[in-house]
Amino acid sequence: MAGPMLSNGSDYDCDVLVVGGGPAGSTAAALLAGKGHRVVLLEKDHHPRFHIGESLLPCNLPLLERLGVLEEVERIGMLKYGAEFVSPYHGKAVTFDFANAWDKTKPYAFQVRRSEFDHILIRNAAAKGATVFEGCKVTDVDIRGTEGSIVTARQEDGTSRSLRTRFLVDASGRDTLLASRFGIKRRNTKHNSAAMFGHFTGAKRLPGKAEGNITVFWFDHGWFWFIPLADGTTSVGAVCWPYYFKTRKTDQTRFFLDTVALCPALAERLEGAELTGPVTGTGNFSYQADRMSGPGYVMLGDAFAFIDPVFSTGVYLAMTSAFEGAEAVDSCLREPARQEQALRRFEQSVRQGIGTFSWYIYRVTTPALRNLFMGPRNVFRVEEALLSLLAGDVFRPSPIKTRLKIFKAIYYMNALLDMKRNYMAWRKRRQNVRTPLGDAV
Numbered sequence: 148m149a150g151p152m153l154s155n156g157s158d159y160d161c162d163v164l165v166v167g168g169g170p171a172g173s174t175a176a177a178l179l180a181g182k183g184h185r186v187v188l189l190e191k192d193h194h195p196r197f198h199i200g201e202s203l204l205p206c207n208l209p210l211l212e213r214l215g216v217l218e219e220v221e222r223i224g225m226l227k228y229g230a231e232f233v234s235p236y237h238g239k240a241v242t243f244d245f246a247n248a249w250d251k252t253k254p255y256a257f258q259v260r261r262s263e264f265d266h267i268l269i270r271n272a273a274a275k276g277a278t279v280f281e282g283c284k285v286t287d288v289d290i291r292g293t294e295g296s297i298v299t300a301r302q303e304d305g306t307s308r309s310l311r312t313r314f315l316v317d318a319s320g321r322d323t324l325l326a327s328r329f330g331i332k333r334r335n336t337k338h339n340s341a342a343m344f345g346h347f348t349g350a351k352r353l354p355g356k357a358e359g360n361i362t363v364f365w366f367d368h369g370w371f372w373f374i375p376l377a378d379g380t381t382s383v384g385a386v387c388w389p390y391y392f393k394t395r396k397t398d399q400t401r402f403f404l405d406t407v408a409l410c411p412a413l414a415e416r417l418e419g420a421e422l423t424g425p426v427t428g429t430g431n432f433s434y435q436a437d438r439m440s441g442p443g444y445v446m447l448g449d450a451f452a453f454i455d456p457v458f459s460t461g462v463y464l465a466m467t468s469a470f471e472g473a474e475a476v477d478s479c480l481r482e483p484a485r486q487e488q489a490l491r492r493f494e495q496s497v498r499q500g501i502g503t504f505s506w507y508i509y510r511v512t513t514p515a516l517r518n519l520f521m522g523p524r525n526v527f528r529v530e531e532a533l534l535s536l537l538a539g540d541v542f543r544p545s546p547i548k549t550r551l552k553i554f555k556a557i558y559y560m561n562a563l564l565d566m567k568r569n570y571m572a573w574r575k576r577r578q579n580v581r582t583p584l585g586d587a588v
Contacts, residue, residue, distance in 0.1 A: 171468060209253075224258060229360050290441075331437035332434055342429055363457065
């Protein structure tokens with residue numbers, strides 16, 4: 148996927164220029180090229196390349212099928228039939244099977260190596276007709292509203308070239324190209340965490356059909372993920388409050404292993420396992436931009452917002468925002484007079500999905516929510532609705548919305564029944580959200 152930059156001989160070098168070749172950018176590029184638009188995708192790295200976020204949701208599968216890549220993903224994926232939650236506060240583990248969700252048609256998902264998964268998606272974008280340039284970093288953007296944008300990019304040989312596009316799609320991930328440029332990226336005032344992670348061989352997995360399930364381990368400073376991959380590797384990460392990272396006095400690998408030791412249930416699963424590479428850390432985990440669209444541009448996936456990976460929503464939200472965004476961009480290009488309406492509809496839909504997940508993510512470490520997860524009951528079919536939420540079914544009209552409201556009411560009643568512990572947890576959370584992470588990770 149290489150070649151000379153496009154000629155500047157016409158008014159526009161392309162109809163749509165996509166910045167970023169992750170799941171959001173590659174999905175949008177494939178869809179828009181499939182609709183007949185001239186699409187250029189610029190990716191700063193070369194695929195395959197490492198990326199964290201290996202767990203997909205059942206609702207990813209219809210999106211992959213619509214892109215025409217589901218069979219390829221099946222070949223590289225580890226079947227994931229559900230999610231296990233392990234609580235030291237309850238002394239037990241509980242598994243949620245996607246087959247028991249309200250919608251029974253999506254009983255599984257996949258765990259994937261993101262290097263392989265993202266490579267499939269960017270190759271698909273090229274196969275659908277997008278012109279893909281890798282090793283090409285965007286250095287400047289001049290947005291001119293209805294007149295399009297001029298994007299300057301630096302190639303690997305050091306040369307720069309400008310391209311004029313009718314519409315700009317920012318899928319730059321945590322680089323947050325436009326949000327940073329506009330000065331509208333904000334630290335999430337309702338959540339604040341960071342992560343460190345590594346890959347292991349020889350980790351103990353669940354038996355039988357549950358081998359590929361993700362496991363979430365709660366512990367005093369946050370939670371861990373345990374994600375089995377098809378090649379025998381297991382991804383393990385710790386998502387913690389800022390105060391905990393500030394206690395680090397050793398190198399990151401030692402600190403990570405010492406943190407694992409604080410969670411006996413996880414330590415037992417990693418007994419005898421070996422790290423296959425360096426431990427990596429990332430801060431500034433939770434943020435959101437003030438807006439995700441404007442005249443001539445949209446922001447997709449992490450380029451707009453990232454919350455927390457506890458429910459494995461990252462890839463799903465990125466791809467869903469790409470599907471919604473591609474429809475909006477197509478409408479803007481075909482009917483410029485209706486651009487404002489199309490972008491408003493796109494933004495409302497994506498924000499609604501993020502907001503639905505956020506309520507649970509913000510409360511996942513509270514005693515009240517842990518109690519409900521560790522003692523699931525299907526009263527009024529709320530467990531089925533919760534499973535549909537965990538599967539990603541938050542965008543379409545669905546009866547689960549009424550049941551999720553009932554679940555919230557049950558949550559607040561449980562919080563009142565154990566008011567002291569939940570109030571102390573709320574106070575601690577409030578302090579943690581206000582704590583800047585700095586350079587602790």
